[in-house]
Amino acid sequence: MARDGKLTRDKILLESKALIFEHGFSGTSIDQILEKTGITKGAFFYHFKTKNALAMALIEEFAKADMDKLDKALENTESFKGNALNRLLHFIQEFIDAEKGQNEPPGCLYASYLYEPQQFEPEVLDHIAETMLMWRNVIGKLIREVLKDHKTKYPTDVDSLADHVTVVFEGAFIVSRALNDPDITAKHLHHLKNYLELLFEQSES
Amino acid sequence: MARDGKLTRDKILLESKALIFEHGFSGTSIDQILEKTGITKGAFFYHFKTKNALAMALIEEFAKADMDKLDKALENTESFKGNALNRLLHFIQEFIDAEKGQNEPPGCLYASYLYEPQQFEPEVLDHIAETMLMWRNVIGKLIREVLKDHKTKYPTDVDSLADHVTVVFEGAFIVSRALNDPDITAKHLHHLKNYLELLFEQSES
DNA sequence: ATATTTGTACCGACTAGTCTGTTTAGGCTA
DNA sequence: TAGCCTAAACAGACTAGTCGGTACAAATAT
Structure with missing residues (x-):
């Protein structure tokens, strides 16, 4: 096992849900999610293919x-x-x-x-x-x-x-x-x- | 007077409403509206500033x-x-x-x-x-x-x-x-x- | 009656920037 | 050493909005 990826994944889920409630799904960009979570693009696409x-x-x-x-x-x-x-x-x-x-x-x-x-x-x-x-x-x-x-x-x-x-x-x-x-x-x-x-x-x- | 602009405006309103119901506002692009109405970008921004x-x-x-x-x-x-x-x-x-x-x-x-x-x-x-x-x-x-x-x-x-x-x-x-x-x-x-x-x-x- | 002007309605190429997703090259930790 | 992640550059499609120019009908001028 390396670092616990579940923490990162959960953080993405939590913050993106909050963003979607305010901006809609289409109106929420991946860059916005990265900014809110503090993770990088590589990490995002590691956890979610699309x-x-x-x-x-x-x-x-x-x-x-x-x-x-x-x-x-x-x-x-x-x-x-x-x-x-x-x-x-x-x-x-x-x-x-x-x-x-x-x-x-x-x-x-x-x-x-x-x-x-x-x-x-x-x-x-x-x-x-x-x-x-x-x-x-x-x-x-x-x-x-x-x-x-x-x-x-x-x-x-x-x-x-x-x-x-x-x-x-x-x-x-x-x-x-x-x-x-x-x-x-x-x-x-x-x-x-x-x-x-x-x-x-x-x-x- | 030139052609009746109200017809164009109403068409934009009608078709964009239908598109927004399916794609959301953010998910509806102006190009999509143009395609559905058959009008052009110039005409759109003539009727709506933004x-x-x-x-x-x-x-x-x-x-x-x-x-x-x-x-x-x-x-x-x-x-x-x-x-x-x-x-x-x-x-x-x-x-x-x-x-x-x-x-x-x-x-x-x-x-x-x-x-x-x-x-x-x-x-x-x-x-x-x-x-x-x-x-x-x-x-x-x-x-x-x-x-x-x-x-x-x-x-x-x-x-x-x-x-x-x-x-x-x-x-x-x-x-x-x-x-x-x-x-x-x-x-x-x-x-x-x-x-x-x-x-x-x-x-x- | 005819020429000129005016203003609305519209065209469509173009710009500057954003979007999702990819790639590469590496580092860190259990 | 395998899974997790950083950092940055990049591709290519798509984004909202701009701008110079055009078409045309009606008002006005001659």
Whole structure:
């Protein structure tokens, strides 16, 4: 083993992600990344064959962190397993709480990429779609558990309701950016929680 | 008078908007715009002093169209003025209907710009914020009308609830892009409508 | 009526600089 | 000694923006 290359690689990933959130992928040059990280061009291309390979690595890392949050929220609400509606509501509450302890400016790499999709190889965009569908499936299961002993007050498509979580996240990030107010995301997740609570009728037990 | 320059200008605006939705602003070169429109560099810079001047013109045009939709939805629901809740719900329904008759790929220039904010002059971003606040105010008024004879089932911040409309729009566009499904936007607006309907208790009259 | 002027709209070659990516020649460390 | 990295030069395509010149319709002058 020589020096630990993972440190350099991680630094590139960290700083380039921050740059991309402010300049977009296309608007972020490799020279900018070199300046921010203090490494050289040789080192950059040692770790990433092309700029697009960096894009792929970034989305993989981001998606992994994203799934970790999902898994953690699932774990943290395991104790509510007996009461599916309660679990679903606490599951959303987990994200509200996580958002409150957040002070970095909000944003999602999926959205960033999706507004310049032609810059990326198809597999990069596929990876985003796949991750969103995993959220749909996981949350869909939670919802289906609720439906076992609750009716909805309106006819409801489970997939679409599950996707609504992602929708509120993504939309809140954008409005948050536009109005430069980091508290916005938590507020809108709360509206989502309200909606879920109102939508499911209490079963007469 | 020579030839009508407005035609050329409008063509530039139209085609560059489409390109920016696919490549991002930074990822769209002026040469690409020239190729798509069939005009020349001289003509482009005759109409727009810089690339950033195009960005500003585009956001102005987009915001204007955006406000027109808002005004139209207000007008079309004037007949419900006596019943504020009904008006609010039909107001949302207007956007659901408008979305259904849409076949071009969804997207919002605000979101596009906000994910590469460093590419633009501050006034461009200010214009986006101002337009979002106008939506907040207009919808806020509709909500306050409802509150005159309805309570909400949860404590509710009017501004935040008004912003929620924008949130659902923006989020739905992103998920729609990710999953390549244009029907998604209407579905999520429907969830929003459900939420509003459930949130406001019927007054005993 | 015809000639001249004026201003808008447009053309396209050109410049100065930036972009990603390559290459070369080497050094440092576990 | 193999993996990690520096430093600098370089290629070639592409970038935004410039500039001198042109086309043409309408206003004005003769």
